[in-house]
Amino acid sequence: MKKRLFMLSILGISISALLAGCNPGGGPGSNLSLGMDAIEAQEYSEALTCLNRALAEGEDKRLTYRGLGIAHMGLGEYDRAVDDFMNSLKGSNGLVGKLDYDINYYMALSQFKSGDLDAALDTYNAILGLDDKQADAHYLRGRIELLKNDKTAALADFDRAVELKSSDYDLYISIYEALDDAGDKQDGENYINMALQKNGRMTDYQSGLFSYYLGKYDEARQSLEAARKDDESDKLVLYLGRSYEALGDINYAATLYREYLEKDPDSACIYNEEGLMYLKQEEYMKALTAFENGMALNDPSYNQSLMFNEAVTYEYLLDFKKAAVLMKEYIEKYPDDEEAQREYIFLSTR
Template sequence: MKTCSRVKMGSRLKLLVLTAGVCMSLTVGCGKSENKYTYRDAGIEALNAGDYESAIASFDEAINASNALVGAFDIDVLKYRAEAEYRAADYQAASDTYGILIQVDKERPEYLNMRCVSKAQTGDLSGALDDYKRAAELDTEKNAPGRAEAILAAGAALENQGASAEAMTLYESAQAEGIENAELYNRMGLCKFGEKDYETAITYFAQGLLKPDAASVPDLIYNQAVAYEYKGDFDKARELMEQYVAGNSSDEEAARELEFLKTR
């Protein structure tokens, strides 16, 4: 007997010191201050080039070269460092750096949104949900950076807690706000799949495949194939699974699923 766990959940979405420690680490000799902009610029260049480890190292040098307590320059560098850590897939470090930003630059929804996403990537779904809720309270205009990503992370947290209906409500509200991306439709399809509403799930997966960023969510094709299988349309399921396997030859689970479908 096959179970719903076979659908793919899709992309999911370092507190170095406490605030006092941050201030101490940013207080160094005046002789270094002339280097901080050079370090920051080098970090930005490395970040744009995709060399995230070098970027992080340069941003740390920039912070160490700062000769004052936490100010606008240091906050700017911390933002870049958090972005580099997230892109480097060091989600715990990113979460902690966003935590520092919240401490030294107040509770801003954009920081909470990105800490939400980072926490979700570390598996701290409860913490991610808390950050999303707080960001939503502060973001009265519903346009803070990272909002769409945070909604997906919060929705995944709700699904993990067994609150799929609440997650679906969240996704639908995001859709009503004009948030449109492939992963949102993937999540909506998964919610309907979990309710055994395979026809609606298929519709959401199909809508996701029409989005400009569909290539970033290959699970849409796989999940659509599984939904067709559960619906009893094995020919369509096999066709879609063949399409998925053709582009994801290393997915052994999908290859086994395709062999099964060939026997139906």
């Protein structure tokens, strides 16, 4: 049975990563502030306790309902999240501001995650009806349109998004990934090539990243090695290592990851990638150690991937009981992962 593994790119946006951003709260020590701090820590049940207390004690209703919506999203309770965001929007003074857009973006994501694509599309339509220059809304609406098999509309939205953010390199790659996921890699590569043509002042790192996504691994390696002379971030090392792996030089990739972790032992990103590499080599105990080391860092951006990969590693080790326990803990924390739920049912029967 082929297992899914989390291989997060720098653009892979998990729910936890999104929820950790843009979280205005009340004053220090307020229930609202404590609730938003709990959301940052991915302690969503604790957040609900604090935020419901904030409502009861008359703290800012608009921000509190927004926080409740985010907490319910974190718990996978998307219908309740939509209700919370609607209540938050009711507190608007009628003048559309940044907070209104912020709440609508969260609400659209909740609608999408609940399976209501039409409602999500309506929300993005509303955002763009107020401001057609919202590039993120064009991109996200395009994702919905792809799922609804309206490729023409999706490409129009993607084109508008890159028109508005022509120098946003991450956006081009996000569009590539969306089209690739939809089985249209060719159109995805067209956006990568468009980025290369439009942006002549690209750094070695950016050039290497685009080359990697185009499958030009040797060019990616060369550009990333050049970039490494000036700046060796974990994201650069991640894609440099992946390029070497794609070229068949797994040993050198392993050396890259190990040398980087010796210099910076606080990179959950590289621990995750090292673990995935060891899994490919069927060195399961080394993989397990890498994932456990990464989890010990408690990095919200990588906790989900590391937790899932740890459970899968125990399965490869044929310790199905331990794998089932870990997968149960995983789906309790990330209940919207339907594939993990199916995996847990499978493990429970072993």
